[in-house]
């Protein structure tokens with residue numbers, strides 16, 4: 324997986340996170356989805372559906388337990404995209 | 408941070424959510440008079456949110472069966488199904504359930520919740536995949552987590568999404584269990600089971616249907632949605648509860664796969680919890696007979712559904728689904744739901760208040776469940792009350 328792909332995913336995710344969080348804050352690798360962006364389970368599920376559509380992937384719910392930061396999220400998507 | 412600090416957040420949420428004097432989650436039914444009437448806060452109310460679809464909690468023969476067993480076998484089994492908690496009634500009920508469903512195997516658990524925990528987590532494990540509907544009951548979600556299987560959610564009743572997810576699984580489909588519900592507990596809508604069964608066949612997956620709210624309600628014999636839409640042969644495992652149409656407590660899993668019997672040895676919620684009391688089992692056995700012997704109860708239930716549903720439609724309410732014994736009224740905000748719920752109770756009707764995440768898609772709901780035991784007069788009373796309170800239920804606060 325190249326850095327470029329990481330960045331490309333990051334950019335798409337950044338826009339999506341801001342849209343769902345309805346916040347204007349800088350999104351960084353260590354931004355926390357719950358503590359910094361105020362995601363609750365409902366919002367997270369809605370956003371995951373959109374992520375599945377954008378990247379044409381299935382996001383297994385098991386991955387949620389390791390999803391805290393934006394970096395976790397991008398890496399998870401990168402891995403799923405690479406694996407499918 | 409101390410152990411209990413996280414509960415402060417709950418306390419704060421409760422404060423903002425529940426203005427003084429209104430706590431819909433702390434209701435005590437001080438007296439229960441019948442399947443459709445009780446006393447709450449000193450007032451006699453019509454119960455319209457109890458899942459008591461056939462009204463069997465007060466059926467004379469169910470009460471008599473339980474009473475006789477209570478006197479002859481005592482108050483409890485004091486043990487798990489695996490140890491000293493299987494009495495002849497438990498075994499007989501399993502045989503009767505197998506006959507009722509025309510299946511080879513049946514297992515009785517202590518509740519519907521632990522049925523799902525035990526059955527799902529034993530049938531699927533690491534290396535397997537579970538594909539579940541997004542609106543699945545909490546017990547299904549918890550069971551999937553316990554199983555260690557890969558857990559994939561498809562959008563509620565969305566067959567395009569289900570097919571996408573199955574097609575991506577490829578050969579893993581033969582280790583994949585799809586889970587859907589007959590009638591979904593919050594909105595009262597049915598699963599598109601004919602389509603789900605077709606996808607199950609096309610991809611070679613397995614199918615489990617939770618008929619908790621549809622058993623006794625749908626199908627010629629009351630077996631549920633799979634019977635009603637003619638796909639019973641495609642359903643590998645049916646799970647359900649004794650706590651709704653059967654008017655008692657407990658749960659079951661039935662199947663034509665004889666290996667189902669083996670999950671008794673590995674289902675932790677079968678092995679490590681006490682079995683239903685003998686009197687409970689007797690009332691369920693009798694209720695199962697009543698479902699078969701008194702199909703008019705189902706007819707009456709659907710007449711009542713029709714009366715309430717059409718009435719609410721005429722009043723212009725936004726309802727959760729097509730007609731079903733669960734009639735969920737969508738209200739604009741949590742505040743609407745809360746104040747309307749209290750006003751409805753003050754006028755003498757108990758319904759369920761449901762907030763997200765218990766309600767799907769961020770909805771706030773006033774959820775009614777209808778019983779065959781409701782009288783036309785009670786339903787008219789519900790309709791009149793809802794008509795009087797309509798602004799509170801529909802104009803956003």
Ligand SMILES: Cc1ncc(COP(=O)(O)O)c(C=O)c1O
Pocket residue numbers: 518519520521523544546588592617619620648649650656657658
């Ligand atoms: C779909 C579904 N499954 C299982 C259950 C759990 O049933 P029980 O009340 O017997 O634990 C419920 C009840 O709320 C349900 O709605």
